[in-house]
Amino acid sequence: MSIGHTLLGLLESGPRHGYDLKRAFDEKFGHDRPLHYGQVYSTMSRLLKNGLVEVDGIEPGGGPERKRYAITDAGITDVQRWLATPEKPEPYLQSTLYTKVVLALLTRRNAADILDTQRAEHLRMMRILTDRKRKGDLADQLICDHALFHLEADLRWLELTAARLDKLAEVVAK
Amino acid sequence: MTPPPGSLLAAEELRKAYGPTVALDGAEFSIHPGEVVAVMGPSGSGKSTLLHCLAGIVPPDSGSITYNGHELAGMSDAQRSALRRSEFGFVFQFGQLVPELTCVENVALPLRLNGTSRKEAEKAALTWMERLEVDGLRKKRPGEVSGGQGQRVAVARALVTNPRVLFADEPTGALDSLNGERVMELLTDAARSTNAAVVLVTHEARVAAYSDREIVVRDGKSRDMERVV
Amino acid sequence: MSVGQWAKDLGMGVRFAFAGGREGWVRALLTAVGVGLGVALLLLTTAVPSALTEREHRATARDDFTYGANPLSKADDTLIIAEVDTTFRTQDVRGRLLEPEGSRAPLPPGVEKFPAKGEMVASPALKRLLESDSGKLLSERLPYRITGTIQQSGLIGPAELAYYAGGSGLANHLSNGSIERIDYFGPSSGTPDDELDPILILLVMIIFVVLLLPVGVFIAAAVRFGGERRDRRLAALRLVGADGRMARRVAAGEALAGALLGLVLGTAFFLAGRQLASLLKVRNISVFPSDLNPSPALAALVAVAVPAAAVLVTLFALRGVVIEPLGVVRTAKPPRRRLWWRLLLPLAGLALLYPMMGQGNGNGNFNEWMVIGGTVLLLVGVTALLPWLVEAVVARLNSGSVSWQLAVRRLQLSSGTAARMVNGIAVAVAGAIALQMLFAGVESDYTEDTGNDPSRAQLTMHVRDDVALGELAGQLARTEGVRHATALAEGSLGDRAKEPDNTVEATVAGCAELREVARLTSCRDGDMFRILGSEYDGETKKLTEPGETLYFDPAYPGSPSHTVSWKVPAGIKVAGPREDPTGYERGGLLFTPGALPEGTGAAMFETVYLSLDTSVPDAAEFARNTAARIDPLTSVNALTASRQSEEFRAIRNGLFVGATCVLLLIGASLLVSQLEQLRERKKLLSSLVAFGTRRRTLSLSVLWQTAIPIALGLLLASVVGLTLGAVLLRMVEATVSVDWASVLTMTGIGAAVVLAVTLLSLPPLLRLMRPDGLRTE
Known part of the structure; x- marks a missing residue:
């Protein structure tokens, strides 16, 4: 999962303080793993350096926590590219995919497209594995099957999520 | 929108309702010779209806279906039946083998319907049964063979006429994974070897993974997943 | 368990x-x-x-053939009953004329009161039929006023057509086979229960x-x-x-x-x-x-x-x-x-x-x-x-x-x-x-093969008595639908005036009619024939030798007769037997009207063979109506080749x-x-x-x-x-x-x-x- 893209995405809805960013992240995606403030600070400096965000203003009283960040056009393009690119199908993808879907919903992008893109990528991978399995020996078959079953589970999750997008949108909008 | 060039079977803007239930709402489809296309989607999304329309079993309420340049809508029921007999093959989830006939008679049935003599039909049937590794069952009745064997017999029957398009509706729906995969392997191998197109309706990704391309049907609308990427 | x-x-x-x-x-x-x-x-x-x-019970209870070997004489409890059954199109109608002779005369089952002359009690089905358009022809034949209904106890089925009508002077006709004096209705004594074969x-x-x-x-x-x-x-x-x-x-x-x-x-x-x-x-x-x-x-x-x-x-x-x-x-x-x-x-x-x-x-x-x-x-x-x-x-x-x-x-x-x-x-x-x-x-x-030949005639009628010879045939000939009426007068001759041992038949008719019942070589009025060689010919030849004396209508005890003696003359021609339309081959003597001895007409009964025009609907019904008008006691039979x-x-x-x-x-x-x-x-x-x-x-x-x-x-x-x-x-x-x-x-x-x-x-x-x-x- 890319924390940088996630924070960038959160900034798309408007400029925020670093501390606000951490709270929004924890609330939407952090659940059992809250972000260290240090992580936010270092990520933001990297994004700043790459020109994806800019400092919108500094509260009087100084200190790094008082900086307010805003996303740049380059940053928006970067988020867009990230969302549109399917993840490499691999086990335990869900958290990244989930983040992408929620962010898409938050930024009013087409979440269904994200899921479908991922789905196509999954199936492409499964085809490759299936093909390898058909040509390979027993060991290949077993290894491929393992991957196939996991990918299938992901794919089911994608289908289920696609079917529940409307509900998720309601929850996220709150 | 015109069907992609070179497609064998293509459908545009298909609409079909069963009473108040809308099964298809502007679905599109196309398939090339030798191509295996998986049709996926949740239950009730209309994927079986799409297959029935494509195969000329059910006439759509509107939209066009062209097979080999001929518009299906312009054909009579008898012409569509003849098309299904000679150009198409079918595999369903259940209830397709005639329980009274022996396996070889079941496989020979489509040829017999086309007027082939019994002897020749059963000879051809046996060849196909060998290819699907069920030739040992020729004298058995469907009630006496396992689900996987029965489904292979059904595949043999679907292929015995050397169809240009093979329609498979959840062909592995009633089978365990091992049997299901074996049936899929045999089915796709056989189809590729005869350059038949396969329309494969399934809700299982691992079955769909035997396809070359995937179409998802949701709420009566189709989505070609190749165009997404 | x-x-x-x-x-x-x-x-x-x-x-x-x-x-x-x-x-x-x-x-x-x-x-x-x-x-x-x-x-x-x-x-x-x-x-x-x-x-x-x-x-079966009800049928037996109304049985009216309850006479014995000894005829009853008129009494307070006797009734004279005449059978006047008829057929209307394909339906049978059971009909009886009743004439009570005393206050205790037996009432038939299902009837409450004797109908007076000109009145009748009818079954509900007959009543309906007579009142309907299709029953119009039948109502002409039954010119009685309906004054009552026959109850269920007097009918064998709800659709049975039956009536009892009042009669008068029936006692004079007791010799007629279908009129009897009885003193009760019910199973006739002595006849065993009719068992099914x-x-x-x-x-x-x-x-x-x-x-x-x-x-x-x-x-x-x-x-x-x-x-x-x-x-x-x-x-x-x-x-x-x-x-x-x-x-x-x-x-x-x-x-x-x-x-x-x-x-x-x-x-x-x-x-x-x-x-x-x-x-x-x-x-x-x-x-x-x-x-x-x-x-x-x-x-x-x-x-x-x-x-x-x-x-x-x-x-x-x-x-x-x-x-x-x-x-x-x-x-x-x-x-x-x-x-x-x-x-x-x-x-x-x-x-x-x-x-x-x-x-x-x-x-x-x-x-x-x-x-x-x-x-x-x-x-x-x-x-x-x-x-x-x-x-x-x-x-x-x-x-x-x-x-x-x-x-x-x-x-x-x-x-x-x-x-x-x-x-x-x-x-x-x-x-x-x-x-x-x-x-x-x-x-x-x-x-039963009846021997009838329906191609020659479709109906036969027998006048019971009292009707002048020729009247029925004359009226019938003028009836719609009748093509041809062949009338013959029939009687019998005995070898003795009373209770004869041997009898021969006598048939009187014109030449054309006689040819229907015998084979004649030549015939003109005044001729007389004797039929030889007929099926039941026993004594004809012996009895009809010239000079023999015969008696027209010989007398039997208990029935009136008009006996006339007659000497067989010479010059009787011989005729061959021929079946009449009913299949009967008669024997005995044939007379042309001119040859009939004086005073013998009263002893003769008329029989008519009717040939009908089948193109006229209800021809048979018209003929039956004519016959009933002349005498309700006229018996009418349809000729059929067989009867089951x-x-x-x-x-x-x-x-x-x-x-x-x-x-x-x-x-x-x-x-x-x-x-x-x-x-x-x-x-x-x-x-x-x-x-x-x-x-x-x-x-x-x-x-x-x-x-x-x-x-x-x-x-x-x-x-x-x-x-x-x-x-x-x-x-x-x-x-x-x-x-x-x-x-x-x-x-x-x-x-x-x-x-x-x-x-x-x-x-x-x-x-x-x-x-x-x-x-x-």
Whole structure:
């Protein structure tokens, strides 16, 4: 999962303080793993350096926590590219995919497209594995099957999520 | 929108309702010779209806279906039946083998319907049964063979006429994974070897993974997943 | 297994039948309607004996031929009654003229008061007829005012046409054969009870067996309606923990529920049908609803036997079935059917019938139980042999078109079901063929060749007396529709004036008319002939030698006469005999009017042969009206080439009505089970259509599927029917000959039923073949 893209995405809805960013992240995606403030600070400096965000203003009283960040056009393009690119199908993808879907919903992008893109990528991978399995020996078959079953589970999750997008949108909008 | 060039079977803007239930709402489809296309989607999304329309079993309420340049809508029921007999093959989830006939008679049935003599039909049937590794069952009745064997017999029957398009509706729906995969392997191998197109309706990704391309049907609308990427 | 457990399981089945949702209801209702129809038919049958007895009683109670050998003389309690029956179109009208001679004269049953002259009491049916437009012609013939109604006690059926009219001066006509003086109505003394001929009893017994057996088969089939769906329910029951035996008993309970409801429905059908009975009339026979009382013992038997049979049939049907929690498994390969015990049934039947061979008409009685037992066994043998036959034949059938192959394979797999479906028809047809053969064989015994020649004349009339010679013929000749009236005066001559030993006939008519009754070489008025060589010619030659003295209208004690003596003159010509239009070959003397001796006319009665113009509708009715106007006592007879015994005809009619009902019933049950089978195969049919099977192929295969077992069933039915028919004919000592027409008719009717069933099941079949069957979602 890319924390940088996630924070960038959160900034798309408007400029925020670093501390606000951490709270929004924890609330939407952090659940059992809250972000260290240090992580936010270092990520933001990297994004700043790459020109994806800019400092919108500094509260009087100084200190790094008082900086307010805003996303740049380059940053928006970067988020867009990230969302549109399917993840490499691999086990335990869900958290990244989930983040992408929620962010898409938050930024009013087409979440269904994200899921479908991922789905196509999954199936492409499964085809490759299936093909390898058909040509390979027993060991290949077993290894491929393992991957196939996991990918299938992901794919089911994608289908289920696609079917529940409307509900998720309601929850996220709150 | 015109069907992609070179497609064998293509459908545009298909609409079909069963009473108040809308099964298809502007679905599109196309398939090339030798191509295996998986049709996926949740239950009730209309994927079986799409297959029935494509195969000329059910006439759509509107939209066009062209097979080999001929518009299906312009054909009579008898012409569509003849098309299904000679150009198409079918595999369903259940209830397709005639329980009274022996396996070889079941496989020979489509040829017999086309007027082939019994002897020749059963000879051809046996060849196909060998290819699907069920030739040992020729004298058995469907009630006496396992689900996987029965489904292979059904595949043999679907292929015995050397169809240009093979329609498979959840062909592995009633089978365990091992049997299901074996049936899929045999089915796709056989189809590729005869350059038949396969329309494969399934809700299982691992079955769909035997396809070359995937179409998802949701709420009566189709989505070609190749165009997404 | 305790009785309590049985009762509990049966009770649960009963509850299941009604609480099983719509499906359960429909099934219970189907069974109930089927059983109900059967029960109604059974109840009707049990009521037939009482209905016949009641009719018979009333018929005897109004019997008016109660005179003895010694004529009564006029008294306070005597009545003169004249029979004036007539026929109106095809209907018989019973008519009597009544003239009471004292205050205590007996009233006929169902009549409250003697009608005065010019009045009559009529049966309700006659009253309706006379008041209707179609009865206008008849009302001209019966010029009486209706003053009362004959009650039920005086009629044998609600549709009987009958009247009693007031008469006067009848005493003067007592010599006329149809007028009598009586002092009571009722069974005539000395005449023994009119027993039905043993052969007719045999016919009736066999009709009952033949009609009731298919009803039994039908009830057995009705109990199994909807079996497949029930099986699924039973499987569900097993899933929640019932054991196999419990499931069976629950199934039996369901059947019991259907049968009990069927009893209720059957009683309702019967009661409704009984009310309708008064409206129905089969060839002049009608029945009062109150006559149709099932005998209590037989009704009770029906009430007990039907539910019991329902339970037994269900248990028997589930014999080869294993009810598993996840579905019902028919034991994969039922044992091959064996022939020997199936053959035992018909052979035992033959063995029972054999000793009765040649017990013909002569020495009378057949052992009823052996006849019924033998017939039942032979016919039940059909139901036992048919499954074997179907299995054996179908196993050998092979090559053919796809539709044929589909049908044959299906039959090979479930020949039992197929055989069961046609059992009823086979039994009915076998029985009917046997009966038809028996009927054809004994028909001649019960059909009298009248000798009439209807091409020469269609009506004959005999004037009783008192009417001037020539008057009737004259009036008739002017009646519409009469082409030709041949009038002859007839009398007799005795060798003594009183109680002669020998008599000869005398016939008086013009030359043309005489030629109708004798062969004359030449004739002119004034000629006289004697007929020699006629069939019953005994003494003509001796008595009519010239110089002999003969007496016209010789006297007998107790009847008036106008005796005239006459000396036979010389110069009588000889005539050859010839049959008159009634087939009678007369002998005796023929006179042309000019040759008739003076004063002998009063001793002559006129007979008229009428030739009618058949193109005039109701020509016969006009002629009858003319005759009645001249003298109501004129007797009119229609000439027909043959006449069948009333009883025989009634029984034969009964058979046709019964056989039709039974075949319709069976057709209905065939249709139900056919539809059930088709519904079960909905998915298969749809998938066959999906891969391009022509509808024609599937329809044909359904036809073959019914037609093959039916053809076999009819074949077997013909063999058994012909065998039974031959045995029955041997029993009554009639010549055994195959009545191919009836074999063809009965098998044809059976085949028609099948064709109708197939046609009726085609629309649902075509509906089932629609691709909707493929939808699983």
